[in-house]
Amino acid sequence: MGIQIDALKCTGCMACEMACGYHRDDGFALLSSCIVAYRTKEKKDYFGVILKRDEDLLIARPEGTEIKRIGETAEVSDSGKKADASAKPMLLREACDLCEEMDLGPMCIKFCPFDAISEA
Amino acid sequence: MENLSADKVLVVDLGSSEITEDELSDELVEEKIGGAAIAKHLYEEHADGDAIVIGTGLLTGTLFPASAAAVMTAKSPVSGKICHCPITLKVGLEIQYAGFDYIVIKGKADHPVFLWIHDGVADISDAAAVWGKNVWETTDTWRNAMGDVLIQTLVIGSAGENGSDFAQVCCNYWSSGDRWGFGKLFGLKNLKGVAFRGMGLLEIADAEEFVEMSLDVLEEIKEGNFVGHKGVGDLCTAMGEADISAWLEPLVHRHSSCYNTPYATNTFACIDHDPKQMEEPEKEETGVLITDIFGLIGFKKAGLSATDACRLLRDCARFGIDAAAVAELSQTSGLKTREAIQGALPELSGRITLPGNGIFSPWCPQQPLFSEFEDVGDDPVSWWERRMAVAYIFGIHPIFAVMSPEITEEDLVEIAAVGTELEIGQETLDKAVHYLLQ
Numbered sequence: 001m002g003i004q005i006d007a008l009k010c011t012g013c014m015a016c017e018m019a020c021g022y023h024r025d026d027g028f029a030l031l032s033s034c035i036v037a038y039r040t041k042e043k044k045d046y047f048g049v050i051l052k053r054d055e056d057l058l059i060a061r062p063e064g065t066e067i068k069r070i071g072e073t074a075e076v077s078d079s080g081k082k083a084d085a086s087a088k089p090m091l092l093r094e095a096c097d098l099c100e101e102m103d104l105g106p107m108c109i110k111f112c113p114f115d116a117i118s119e120a
Numbered sequence: 121m122e123n124l125s126a127d128k129v130l131v132v133d134l135g136s137s138e139i140t141e142d143e144l145s146d147e148l149v150e151e152k153i154g155g156a157a158i159a160k161h162l163y164e165e166h167a168d169g170d171a172i173v174i175g176t177g178l179l180t181g182t183l184f185p186a187s188a189a190a191v192m193t194a195k196s197p198v199s200g201k202i203c204h205c206p207i208t209l210k211v212g213l214e215i216q217y218a219g220f221d222y223i224v225i226k227g228k229a230d231h232p233v234f235l236w237i238h239d240g241v242a243d244i245s246d247a248a249a250v251w252g253k254n255v256w257e258t259t260d261t262w263r264n265a266m267g268d269v270l271i272q273t274l275v276i277g278s279a280g281e282n283g284s285d286f287a288q289v290c291c292n293y294w295s296s297g298d299r300w301g302f303g304k305l306f307g308l309k310n311l312k313g314v315a316f317r318g319m320g321l322l323e324i325a326d327a328e329e330f331v332e333m334s335l336d337v338l339e340e341i342k343e344g345n346f347v348g349h350k351g352v353g354d355l356c357t358a359m360g361e362a363d364i365s366a367w368l369e370p371l372v373h374r375h376s377s378c379y380n381t382p383y384a385t386n387t388f389a390c391i392d393h394d395p396k397q398m399e400e401p402e403k404e405e406t407g408v409l410i411t412d413i414f415g416l417i418g419f420k421k422a423g424l425s426a427t428d429a430c431r432l433l434r435d436c437a438r439f440g441i442d443a444a445a446v447a448e449l450s451q452t453s454g455l456k457t458r459e460a461i462q463g464a465l466p467e468l469s470g471r472i473t474l475p476g477n478g479i480f481s482p483w484c485p486q487q488p489l490f491s492e493f494e495d496v497g498d499d500p501v502s503w504w505e506r507r508m509a510v511a512y513i514f515g516i517h518p519i520f521a522v523m524s525p526e527i528t529e530e531d532l533v534e535i536a537a538v539g540t541e542l543e544i545g546q547e548t549l550d551k552a553v554h555y556l557l558q
Contacts (some may be wrong), residue, residue: 011384013377040269045388062398077151113382
């Protein structure tokens, strides 16, 4: 099982990010989430979702989904331009474990109000 | 307060540059719960300093659906009353995690300043570099200067600096729920704005139960009548303004939600770019995020094209002025073109229509949307004001509150008690609502 993201269904609400943060920290926080709403291009309304997996990053952009090797985060975070220093780098976050020890299952799927995230 | 809280109330005296911190007491939460009710309490405590209070609802920034809203409370130069407006998008969320539950700003600085609130630290910083800049330039300047593009801002433009009664405190780049002229209050205090960033953590008393209850409510919501609708066009249709959707459609790029809100209340209109292109555009400024339904409707009724209306919404956001007020006043002044209205922004004056009793921002439609609510009865104004009071206390997105009967007072008080382990029940809520409405 894996996770897939439909960026065009996504409205950038960040529920997935908070749900993942809860799974990591047993409280409400965003620092440890392995799924992150990409929202650094606010003025041009360009947003999507990044998921850190064991070997790579799943990047759901509005124009389509791509997979990048971990380490290519500068390109991920700012479309190949200046690196985005604002968020905790994906490199330092733990990979998605599909919330394997939680009865509710992957929390990002459960809490997405728009069903933009689903099992692959 | 230990749970769902940073346990800190910040008091900033701009006159003396003194910053103090207090704990948020359990007793106050058990009496007023949170959000607008505690903000009003703090306003009254600091009324001699003509205070502005920024605060979070009890559930703001949690996994409870639609917990997007923070609140700003002050005496409105428009109505002369103590009023409340919502703070939405991701700004309410950032306030919650920046380390303070409530921020009281009183007094007047002797030179332009801004507040930088980050990870439990508050600084009064010089704003000389941005005084005179518009809302967009100011947010860009702060984000660039601090090297963090996710900083969230409450900021004024020229309207607030120059004392317009309709000056608005904007959220990042966009219009906000401030229809009370709070932007003028910022200007009078020489306060250009407040920047927030935080990586805090909220503890939860019974985390598992809280999360399961939130999920139960979300599952009910996902069966709601609004499902399948999105954006400001559909909101307008639900309000009876059916022609807005088709008029706006050629400009619509995407719809977006405020934090954890199951309806996308915001619509991005591209006016300098192909709205149907999904790839990231080269241009930095391609359009406007429409966050203000009444501004949009007002410009449509003024006879403007959708493109001109959206350009004016962007002009208003940059200038930091209430677009709905601009639409109404420009109609009464006989201004008919975008250029004429834009040119008149610095001078617009007059009286505007404010529905309701002037406590909660009329930015939120004063009617149920998409759904029927059993308790509306023959008095929709009273229904709306109670619904707003409850939303503003808990931090629920006000527009979502009028479209989702699935969010009940019973659920809210129950989850508040679960999340905090404090004595919060329906009687507590009734008293807090009464306090707000009196």
